[in-house]
Amino acid sequence: MSEEKQEEKKEKKGFFARLKQGLTKTRDNIVRGIDSVFSGFSSIDDDFYEELEEILIMGDIGVNATGDILERLKREVKEKHVKEPSGCKQLLIESIREQMQVDTAAYDFEQEKSVIMVIGVNGVGKTTSVGKLAGRLKESGRKVLIAAADTFRAAAGDQLAEWARRAEVPMVGGSEGADPASVVYDAVTAAKARGVDVLLIDTAGRLHNKKNLMEELRKMNRIIDREFPDAHRENLIVLDGTTGQNALVQAREFGEVAELTGIILTKMDGTAKGGIAVAIQSELNIPVKYIGVGEGIEDLQRFDADEFVNALFDVSGEEDGDD
Amino acid sequence: MAFESLTDKLQRVFRNLRSKGRLTEEDVRAALREVKMALLEADVNFKVVKQFIKAVEERAIGQDVMNGLNPGQMVIKIVNEEMIALMGSETTEITMQPGKAVTVIMMAGLQGAGKTTAVAKIAGKLKTKGKKSLLAACDIYRPAAIEQLQINGRKQEVDVFEMGTDHKPVEIARSAIAHAEKNGHNVVILDTAGRLHIDEDMMAELQEIKAGVAVHQTLLVVDAMTGQDAVNVAKEFDEKVGIDGVVLSKMDGDTRGGAALSIKAVTGKPILYVSMGEKLSDLEQFYPDRMANRILGMGDVLSLIEKAQENIDIDEEKSREMAGRMKKGKFDFEDYLESLKQMRNMGGLSSILGMLPGMGIKSADIDSEASDRQLRQSEAIVLSMTKAERRNPKLLNPQRKYRIAKGAGVDVAVVNRFVKQFEQSQKVMKQLGGGGKHGRGMFGGFPGRKGGFPF
Known part of the structure; x- marks a missing residue:
C-alpha cells in the first residue's frame, strides 16, 4: 500500500x-x-x-x-x-x-472521521503544528479542512493560510476579532457539508490561568461535541519542549476545560529534552502523540518512545551506540 | 499550584527544632534542602541551584538568628537577599544613544518566545518617553511575521519598515536605519526571526546583522516558562551573538520563572523588562525582589520577616526587658498584654501562629478564627483585672475571679482555666530560663506547646 x-x-x-x-x-x-x-x-x-x-x-x-x-x-x-x-x-x-509507550490505537483518528482541536499557551507552535499535521494527513490521503479559530493574535489567520497553502488543504475562518466559537460552529457545519475526513481547528494561544479565555475554550469544545457528536474527537495540547515544570500545570488546567487525548511536543530539535512529558504521563496519563523537530512541513513525527528515551539520555547519539 | 508550599515544608522541618541564637550547620542544611527543591521546582537550572545553595550555606552558617524569626526563616531571609543580589539589586533601563543619534535595538530569541509582541511593546514604552521608533521586519521566514508586526505597529501607532521576504535581514536592517535617519526616528527595533541557538546558519545571520550595522543593544527574549534549557539558550546567544539584556515574556502565567535566575547567573546580563500580558501595554520594569519572591514561592513568609523586623526593631527595648522577666519566671499579665499587642501588629494570630518559633504548630492544625476568638477572650479577661492583679497574679482569689469573669463576659470557670494555664506556663518559663537555653526576646522565650500558653 x-x-x-x-x-x-x-x-x-x-x-x-x-x-x-x-x-x-x-x-x-x-x-x-x-x-x-x-x-x-x-x-x-x-x-x-x-x-x-x-x-x-x-x-x-x-x-x-x-x-x-x-x-x-x-x-x-x-x-x-x-x-x-x-x-x-x-x-x-x-x-x-x-x-x-504509545498505544497504537492512539492514532486511530488519522483514519476516521475526526475533529482535532489544537490548544495550548502562547508561542508553543500551535499554528505550525496544525499546518504540519494537515500536511501529514493530506499526504496520507485524507480530506482535510483547517479552521482558523485564533482570531486574537495579529496575523494568525495569515500565518495559518500560508500553511494551508503549503499543505494544499482548504481553510475556513481567520478574520481577526471574530468570535472563535462561531468560527468553530461554521467550521463544523462546513466540514459536514463538504464531507471532510478530518477537521483541524487552530485555536488562539491562551495562558491556562486566564479564566475567561479558558471558558471560551470550554465553549468551543462543547460546540464541537454538540454539533458533531459522531465524529472522533481529539484535543491535542501543544507543549513547548523547552518548557519546564509549568507544562504540567498547563496540561492539568487545559484538561479541565477540554479533555486531552494527546500531546504534541514541539521544538524538540533544540537542546531541551522535553522531560516534562514524563512527569505529565505519570501524573495525568496523557500520551505524547507527535513531536515537532523543525520548521518544514514534514517535521512533525509520530512520537517514538525509544528515540525519546535515547535523546533524554543521549545514548544513541554516540557513534558507538551500544543497544 | 499543587506543590506543598515552601513555607509548609520549612515548618515541618523546623517543628522539632528550638529557636537558637545562631544558625548551626544542621539548621542551614535542613532548610537549604527544602530551598533547593523549591528552586528546582521553579525551573532554576540544576547547576545554578547547586552553586547558589553552596554560596548561601557558607554565608548562613554561624549567623545570628534575628529576633522574631526562627532558624528556617532566617535562612530564607539570607536566601532571598542573595537571590536579589544575584539578579541585580536595582532595575535597569535600555541604554539610549546620546542626543539625536539613532539607537538600534535588535531582538533575538527562540521561536515563540514572544519577540514580535515584545518589539511592539517596547516601542510603545519608548513612545511614552518621547522616542519615535521604527520597527524593522527582519523575520523573513515565518509565514505572516511581517503582517503580525505591521498590525502590532499600527496598534501602537509606530511605523513599520519592511522589504518583503526576498532580502537578507542585514540589508533590511541597513535600509531601515537609513530610513529612520531620514524620517526623524530615533530608535530602530529589529524584529528578527525566532531561531534555535544551535542552528549555526541562523546564528550566523544575527552575527551578520551585528557586523553589518551598528547594533547598540541586543535583547534576548526568553519565555519565563522555560525549563532547564534556559541556560543553554542564553549562553549560546550570548557567546555567539552577544546580548546586552533580557526580556522575560509570558510572566502573566503562573510559572515561578526560575529561568530568570538561571539566565542572570549564566550570562550576568540584566533582565530589563517582564512582559505580563497580551495587551501591548503590558510591559513592566523588572524588579529583582519581586522575582525572588516569586521564584521562592513564599511571599507570605518574606513579608512576615519584614513585619517582624519592623516590630522587633521598635520594641527591642521592651522585648529585652520582657525576656529578662521571663527568665526569672516573672512574666505577668502586663507582659501578656504587651505580647498580644505585638502579635496584633504583626497581622494577628491567624497569620503568624504557625510561624512562631518554638511553638511548632503547623498552621493547618489551627482553626485560626477560633484561636483569634479565644485570644480576644483572654485579652478581655486580662483587661478586666486591676493593674495590681495583672502585676501580681497571686492576688487572684475567688471573689476577684468572679468579678473578672463578669467584666469579661465569661463564666468563672473560663477565668480559672486561663489563670491556671498562665501559672503553668510561668513555671515552664522559669525552668527554661534557668536552664539558660532561652532568652532571646519574647518570641524566642516562648515555651514549647506542652507548656500551654493560655491562648
Whole structure:
C-alpha cells in the first residue's frame, strides 16, 4: 500500500537523522550524555544516584517525578540484584520507555472521521503544528479542512493560510476579532457539508490561568461535541519542549476545560529534552502523540518512545551506540 | 499550584527544632534542602541551584538568628537577599544613544518566545518617553511575521519598515536605519526571526546583522516558562551573538520563572523588562525582589520577616526587658498584654501562629478564627483585672475571679482555666530560663506547646 510506503519513508528520516543535519556537532558540545555517568562509576552508590538525579532533573523531568523514578529504580536494583551501573542504566531506560509507550490505537483518528482541536499557551507552535499535521494527513490521503479559530493574535489567520497553502488543504475562518466559537460552529457545519475526513481547528494561544479565555475554550469544545457528536474527537495540547515544570500545570488546567487525548511536543530539535512529558504521563496519563523537530512541513513525527528515551539520555547519539 | 508550599515544608522541618541564637550547620542544611527543591521546582537550572545553595550555606552558617524569626526563616531571609543580589539589586533601563543619534535595538530569541509582541511593546514604552521608533521586519521566514508586526505597529501607532521576504535581514536592517535617519526616528527595533541557538546558519545571520550595522543593544527574549534549557539558550546567544539584556515574556502565567535566575547567573546580563500580558501595554520594569519572591514561592513568609523586623526593631527595648522577666519566671499579665499587642501588629494570630518559633504548630492544625476568638477572650479577661492583679497574679482569689469573669463576659470557670494555664506556663518559663537555653526576646522565650500558653 502506498500509504505504508510513505509512512516508512517518513520514519526513516527520523528524529536523529534530522538532528544530525548540521546540528549535531554543536548539540553534542552542549548536551552531556548519560554514558559518562554510567562509565564513570564502578559501583551503584549514593553518588551514582545523585548523578542520575541531576541528569533527570536537567532533562526537565522535575523533582517529584525524578524522585519517583529513582525510588522505583532503587527497588528494582535491589530485587534483581543488579550490581553494575550499566545494568542499572538498562533498567532505567526500560522503565521510562515503557511508561512513555504509545498505544497504537492512539492514532486511530488519522483514519476516521475526526475533529482535532489544537490548544495550548502562547508561542508553543500551535499554528505550525496544525499546518504540519494537515500536511501529514493530506499526504496520507485524507480530506482535510483547517479552521482558523485564533482570531486574537495579529496575523494568525495569515500565518495559518500560508500553511494551508503549503499543505494544499482548504481553510475556513481567520478574520481577526471574530468570535472563535462561531468560527468553530461554521467550521463544523462546513466540514459536514463538504464531507471532510478530518477537521483541524487552530485555536488562539491562551495562558491556562486566564479564566475567561479558558471558558471560551470550554465553549468551543462543547460546540464541537454538540454539533458533531459522531465524529472522533481529539484535543491535542501543544507543549513547548523547552518548557519546564509549568507544562504540567498547563496540561492539568487545559484538561479541565477540554479533555486531552494527546500531546504534541514541539521544538524538540533544540537542546531541551522535553522531560516534562514524563512527569505529565505519570501524573495525568496523557500520551505524547507527535513531536515537532523543525520548521518544514514534514517535521512533525509520530512520537517514538525509544528515540525519546535515547535523546533524554543521549545514548544513541554516540557513534558507538551500544543497544 | 499543587506543590506543598515552601513555607509548609520549612515548618515541618523546623517543628522539632528550638529557636537558637545562631544558625548551626544542621539548621542551614535542613532548610537549604527544602530551598533547593523549591528552586528546582521553579525551573532554576540544576547547576545554578547547586552553586547558589553552596554560596548561601557558607554565608548562613554561624549567623545570628534575628529576633522574631526562627532558624528556617532566617535562612530564607539570607536566601532571598542573595537571590536579589544575584539578579541585580536595582532595575535597569535600555541604554539610549546620546542626543539625536539613532539607537538600534535588535531582538533575538527562540521561536515563540514572544519577540514580535515584545518589539511592539517596547516601542510603545519608548513612545511614552518621547522616542519615535521604527520597527524593522527582519523575520523573513515565518509565514505572516511581517503582517503580525505591521498590525502590532499600527496598534501602537509606530511605523513599520519592511522589504518583503526576498532580502537578507542585514540589508533590511541597513535600509531601515537609513530610513529612520531620514524620517526623524530615533530608535530602530529589529524584529528578527525566532531561531534555535544551535542552528549555526541562523546564528550566523544575527552575527551578520551585528557586523553589518551598528547594533547598540541586543535583547534576548526568553519565555519565563522555560525549563532547564534556559541556560543553554542564553549562553549560546550570548557567546555567539552577544546580548546586552533580557526580556522575560509570558510572566502573566503562573510559572515561578526560575529561568530568570538561571539566565542572570549564566550570562550576568540584566533582565530589563517582564512582559505580563497580551495587551501591548503590558510591559513592566523588572524588579529583582519581586522575582525572588516569586521564584521562592513564599511571599507570605518574606513579608512576615519584614513585619517582624519592623516590630522587633521598635520594641527591642521592651522585648529585652520582657525576656529578662521571663527568665526569672516573672512574666505577668502586663507582659501578656504587651505580647498580644505585638502579635496584633504583626497581622494577628491567624497569620503568624504557625510561624512562631518554638511553638511548632503547623498552621493547618489551627482553626485560626477560633484561636483569634479565644485570644480576644483572654485579652478581655486580662483587661478586666486591676493593674495590681495583672502585676501580681497571686492576688487572684475567688471573689476577684468572679468579678473578672463578669467584666469579661465569661463564666468563672473560663477565668480559672486561663489563670491556671498562665501559672503553668510561668513555671515552664522559669525552668527554661534557668536552664539558660532561652532568652532571646519574647518570641524566642516562648515555651514549647506542652507548656500551654493560655491562648
